[in-house]
Amino acid sequence: MVYETIAFALFALITVGCSLGVVLARDVWHSALLLGGALLSVAVHYVMLQAEFLAAMQILVYVGGVLILITFAVMLTRTNPEVNST
Amino acid sequence: MTDGPDAGSNLLPGLAAVGLFLVMVLAFAGASFPAPQGFGGDANVTASIGYAMFDIGNLGDVGAEGFLAAFLIVAIVLDVAIDGAVFLAKREEGGSVVTALTDGGRDLLDRSREGPNAPRSERGRDAPRREGGDE
Amino acid sequence: MVPAQWYLMLSAAIFCIGLFGILTRRNALLFLMSVELMLNAANVNFIAFSLQWGNVTGQTFALFTMALAAAEVAIGIGIILVLYRNFRDTDVTKATTMRW
């Protein structure tokens, strides 16, 4: 039991931390990377919740698909920081 | 691209989110649940899905047939999504869908290099010309 | 096992962080990511309660959500690219032509 609790606390910390990073990072690129971290740690939670299949789907669909798409978009819409920064 | 959660007024709405979090935590703290039932021992959901998928008897530990419907609908939804994405990516100004997908965003990059200060209408006018000239 | 409340709180935290992102950031891509976070928060709830009640329906729904999220991102990226094409920016506050 206590291991589970420790694992939960650890990964919850990672999840929340990464999530906060996503919304607080100044660079969208960093945000995207931290989102990947958050999604992966959520996958770990899924495993702990006896949803191994969904954990696999999470990694495949989110980290493999969604995140790649977002990365593409970040690159496509990336403009010169010097010009755009306010 | 680098606009962080910067100054004053922009942060203020965030307090609403914090407030929502506080309300939720308050509510959850008062809630109580019985012990989780679980799926019984070391039941394997993934395996059950596999068995259900090939309709192999009652080997699965949990009834996973619902997933099959989910798969079908997911397939349709994703198909629609890709169609929509292609439709949105299509250029209005005469370019074909293929160029939008194959030029690797070069066109967009070109424009961004010109800088955002150039008037939009001018850009809109010469965009097709440039596209036709380069490729 | 870990009590359900904790998962609820985790999910509330992720959800509110996503919401916070939507409320404070102006970049459309950040919006997308925040929405992903919020959807994940919902998924966590689904799966936690799936285990709580020993019922795979929650997992099935979570699968739905994932697919929807993927579809939403595909469309969202398309919209953002169009937005970028039309407004030269992904700042949502600039795209205010729908006002009044």
Place this chain on the structure above:
Amino acid sequence: MAGAFDYTPAIVLLPFLSFLLALGVGRSMPKGGALAGIAATGGSLLLSVWAMLAVANGGTYNQTIYTWAAGTGNSFELTFGLLVDPLAAMMLVIVSLIAFLVHVFSLGYMNDEGETGLPRYYAGLGLFTASMLGFVVANNLLMAFMFFELVGLCSWLLIGFWFREEAPPSAAKKAFLVTRFGDYFFLVGVVAVFATFGTAAFAGEGSFPALAEAALAGEAATEINTFGFAPQTWFTVVGLLVLGGVVGKSAQFPLHTWLPDAMEGPTPVSALIHAATMVAAGVYLVARMYGFYALSPTALGIIAFVGGFTALFAATMGVVKREIKQVLAYSTISQYGYMMLALGAGGYIAATFHLMTHAFFKALLFLGAGSVIIAMHHNENMWDMGGLKERMPVTYWTFLAGSLALAGIFPFSGFWSKDEVLYEALAHGLGGTPLLLAAWAMGLLAVFFTGFYTFRMVFLTFHGEPRTDVARDPHGVGWNVKAPLTVLGVLAVVAGFVNMVPVAKLTGAHIEFLHDWLAHGLGGLTSEHYGELTGQFAGYETGYVGSELTTVLLSGALSLGLALAGAGLAYKLYNVPAPVEHTDRLGSVKTLLFNNYYQDEYQVWLADTAARNVARGADKFDQGVIDGVVNGISSVSLFSGSRVRRIQTGVVSNYAALLTLGLVALLLGIGLMGGWFL
């Protein structure tokens, strides 16, 4: 013979079909739709005669055809239905016959004169006929009301046929508005009938006259709602409300002013309006629901008195008129006054009889006048005529027959019916209802004037020397004018023979066919039943001068003598080669009569002052209160809108923030209510 009633709807629908035809494809039809109209009304006439034969064989028909609004539970139903009893069958034949003849006559009056807009004209005629026939066969008051209104609409359309001139549209509007004024009361009356009885059926067990009778007899009083009044009082009120429509449509005092103006319409239309359709509708309505009126002595008294007064009043106005159609118009008002007098005096048969004979001779007179007007190139002034006797003999002899009937000269039809009207009034007046005697006196006096103005008209038009060139060489008229005149002329002579009461009384022979005709039929709708009702509830009893026979003879001799006196005076004054106007001898009365007792002016003044003040008040209310509220609301919403729209920034984040705040508030609310935060 039961098959006849299956075709009854066709009686109404055939003219309606001709209306549709004339309206739709009238332009491309020969004679502008006249032939279709003639065929349709001819078909209606045949079917009506068939229905009448079926009724004569003892058949009646009372059937609901279509329920177009059914309430739930205990509430009432709104239906269309057919009621064919002796009265309706007789009226059907009259209406369709007159309509048929008017259609034929129109060929001569409208088509041969090269009028434009003929499809519109024949469409109007068709709809007019259809709505009147529908009114005649209506089996409930609401349906009757709807067709009543349709009749009014058609009169508006047809009186204003020559809408490019100045007078006809104004006359049409006047006819429409004045009759509408009466119809408001009628409408309220219809609603009152529904509210009181829950049904508006004319005949049958559950019909409202039957219910009212039962209530007055002390049975089943709980089923009806009299709004806290004594049943008798309330029935009188309801009856008088419905009577408002009757007074308007049948041109009774004080709502008669529209009818003389309605002469602006084409003459065949006037014939139709006066003889068979519009004006007759009012009297027919009273006859239709006579079982209801018979319960209320007050209503009967008012009907009788209004009728007698109108008869005299209109007759005096007819004395001085110059236009031939004006004279006829006032005679119509006067004659309908007689019918109302008869109804009010308990003479149901007399009224029906007079309605029938009047339909024939008045249609005849109008068509004859139309023929004269054709001959005179549409000059209606009698002082420009004269000496037409030799030049248009058919018209003269038929017109003379009609005039004799109108004046009530023995043995023409008008004599028999008018005599019976006056006899009923006299007999019931002597029997203990002195009010009827006053009405009778007025009616009797009107006989003199009727004889006078009728023969003044005849002598001025046809006798003496021609006074203008046109009268010397009149325009010829064709068969389509002469044929209807002949038919009606014969009818005007012989129609009275169906009910020769004095002769029957004198000889003992059984020749009161109309009495027999109206005495059978549906239970509760027979003349005998009405006689019982007036005796029981209105206290009408028959009194005699000496014996019954002497009374009959006295009454007949009195009216005949007065009519002859009037005619004789006219003969003396006007049957000279070159008559002159004698109206100056009347002095100031002449001006009064020429101006119709200033009825129009007085009504206009009334409308002006009363309506203007009401309108001013309403305007003030509208400007101040209604507009104030409206403007206030709009300024509030404008102000709040200009504030609230600032929320609408177009920035997604702001919308999301609002959503979030709303969710927080909602959760807090629900949580506090549900005790989540304990």
